[in-house]
Amino acid sequence: xxxxxxxxxxxxxxxxxxxxxxxxxxxxxxxxxxxxxxxxxxxxxxxxxxxxxxxxxxxxxxxxxxxxxxxxxxxxxxxxxxxxxxxxxxxxxxxxxxxxxxxxxxxxxxxxxxxxxxxxxxxxxxxxxxxxxxxxxxxxxxxxxxxxxxxxxxxxxxxxxxxxxxxxxxxxxxxxxxxxxxxxxxxxxxxxxxxxxxxxxxxxxxxxxxxxxxxxxxxxxxxxxxxxxxxxxxxxx
Amino acid sequence: xxxxxxxxxxxxxxxxxxxxxxxxxxxxxxxxxxxxxxxxxxxxxxxxxxxxxxxxxxxxxxxxxxxxxxxxxxxxxxxxxxxxxxxxxxxxxxxxxxxxxxxxxxxxxxxxxxxxxxxxxxxxxxxxxxxxxxxxxxxxxxxxxxxxxxxxxxxxxxxxxxxxxxxxxxxxxxxxxxxxxxxxxxxxxxxxxxxxxxxxxxxxxxxxxxxxxxxxxxxxxxxxxxxxxxxxxxxxxxxxxxxxxxxxxxx
Numbered sequence: 001x002x003x004x005x006x007x008x009x010x011x012x013x014x015x016x017x018x019x020x021x022x023x024x025x026x027x028x029x030x031x032x033x034x035x036x037x038x039x040x041x042x043x044x045x046x047x048x049x050x051x052x053x054x055x056x057x058x059x060x061x062x063x064x065x066x067x068x069x070x071x072x073x074x075x076x077x078x079x080x081x082x083x084x085x086x087x088x089x090x091x092x093x094x095x096x097x098x099x100x101x102x103x104x105x106x107x108x109x110x111x112x113x114x115x116x117x118x119x120x121x122x123x124x125x126x127x128x129x130x131x132x133x134x135x136x137x138x139x140x141x142x143x144x145x146x147x148x149x150x151x152x153x154x155x156x157x158x159x160x161x162x163x164x165x166x167x168x169x170x171x172x173x174x175x176x177x178x179x180x181x182x183x184x185x186x187x188x189x190x191x192x193x194x195x196x197x198x199x200x201x202x203x204x205x206x207x208x209x210x211x212x213x214x215x216x217x218x219x220x221x222x223x224x225x226x227x228x229x230x231x232x233x234x235x236x237x
Numbered sequence: 238x239x240x241x242x243x244x245x246x247x248x249x250x251x252x253x254x255x256x257x258x259x260x261x262x263x264x265x266x267x268x269x270x271x272x273x274x275x276x277x278x279x280x281x282x283x284x285x286x287x288x289x290x291x292x293x294x295x296x297x298x299x300x301x302x303x304x305x306x307x308x309x310x311x312x313x314x315x316x317x318x319x320x321x322x323x324x325x326x327x328x329x330x331x332x333x334x335x336x337x338x339x340x341x342x343x344x345x346x347x348x349x350x351x352x353x354x355x356x357x358x359x360x361x362x363x364x365x366x367x368x369x370x371x372x373x374x375x376x377x378x379x380x381x382x383x384x385x386x387x388x389x390x391x392x393x394x395x396x397x398x399x400x401x402x403x404x405x406x407x408x409x410x411x412x413x414x415x416x417x418x419x420x421x422x423x424x425x426x427x428x429x430x431x432x433x434x435x436x437x438x439x440x441x442x443x444x445x446x447x448x449x450x451x452x453x454x455x456x457x458x459x460x461x462x463x464x465x466x467x468x469x470x471x472x473x474x475x476x477x478x479x480x481x482x483x484x485x486x487x488x
Contacts, residue, residue: 047329049488097240097243099330101239102239
């Protein structure tokens with residue numbers, strides 16, 4: 001991301017964000033509500049256009065070379081959206097097709113298995129619980145085996161069991177070489193999983209370092225946790 | 238090509254899964270129009286020489302159903318996806334604006350033609366019809382449904398709530414179809430209203446389609462086809478431009 005700016009009328013949602021997430025990283029994007037996290041993700045995914053600056057995914061510009069950029073990217077949106085016309089399997093087959101992948105059933109079955117969706121494969125999306133819908137959103141982001149996966153608050157409103165399963169699965173994907181970009185309000189999750197963290201406030205990066213360094217720089221007589229670090233950085237800016 | 242094929246398949250499956258509402262319902266409505274209008278007005282309305290009113294009515298009803306359903310398909314699909322938020326599943330994929338346009342419009346054409354074929358299948362038993370110029374009938378059905386598919390897409394892009402689509406449908410599509418000569422020949426109108434009818438693009442679609450059946454029309458069919466083709470080209474260009482710019486779809 002190079003000097004990314006985004007204005008909505010008078011509102012400056014992003015005020016020049018530059019950031020490089022390295023291949024294979026587990027990267028956290030933290031910040032209070034309205035800091036610009038989702039706007040930044042929307043620009044990466046092509047759902048919004050930057051007012052200035054640019055973004056590339058795996059070397060492909062998200063505007064000029066959007067086809068290649070989007071093939072490299074899987075996005076799990078924050079909102080619990082679904083298409084009520086289709087079953088889980090239909091949803092995943094259609095999503096594969098959008099990426100130009102035919103006969104993807106072996107991978108779809110594997111993803112459904114890891115997300116514990118096998119039993120719901122032929123259930124209509126309307127009939128699923130919130131947690132199950134969240135799993136389908138994750139599966140949809142993975143159907144085309146993207147090297148980069150963006151999770152926008154994937155555990156908001158999710159029960160403990162699914163949260164643990166989700167993290168196991170995402171950690172495995174990261175181990176297998178996928179780059180993970182995560183936004184979350186649960187700072188203990190970020191502390192546990194993210195190797196590096198950027199903190200956003202009012203559309204600017206106010207901290208960018210490895211999780212270890214961030215924790216060390218604020219350690220007093222007692223070791224700091226990420227919540228302490230976050231609050232102190234936010235107060236400082 | 239697969240991204241386009243999949244989006245087209247998804248759009249077709251979407252209306253087919255609720256075919257009772259999207260196909261059977263409009264067919265029944267058209268049949269009711271035929272029964273009521275032909276019964277009530279059959280003796281009183283004079284249309285083309287030697288053509289009974291009920292026979293005159295059928296091609297008009299077929300085309301009206303084609304047009305209304307083509308519009309309903311793209312407009313309702315897009316507004317539903319926008320409001321429920323699931324349009325994001327398409328927007329994050331490598332599908333281009335041209336493929337997006339093609340898939341939505343072709344699905345509209347398919348639904349329009351399917352409903353039109355259904356209306357023809359149930360009404361043809363009540364009247365004696367021949368196809369004087371089948372290629373004209375086909376050309377108007379295809380181009381008319383494509384034009385309304387594009388208009389539906391445009392409405393879907395612009396609208397932010399269901400109300401606005403309903404307004405488009407009730408205050409634009411419905412009056413323009415009703416006043417296009419589905420139920421009468423414009424030659425029976427006073428001179429002023431004949432002139433006004435010529436400004437209605439729907440009139441040319443109905444009139445041209447009807448020529449395909451009777452070999453008679455209010456306007457020369459080639460001229461009507463030109464009006465429809467030019468309208469389609471202009472509206473498509475505007476819609477493609479909006480899609481490319483991401484207007485109201487990408488913030």
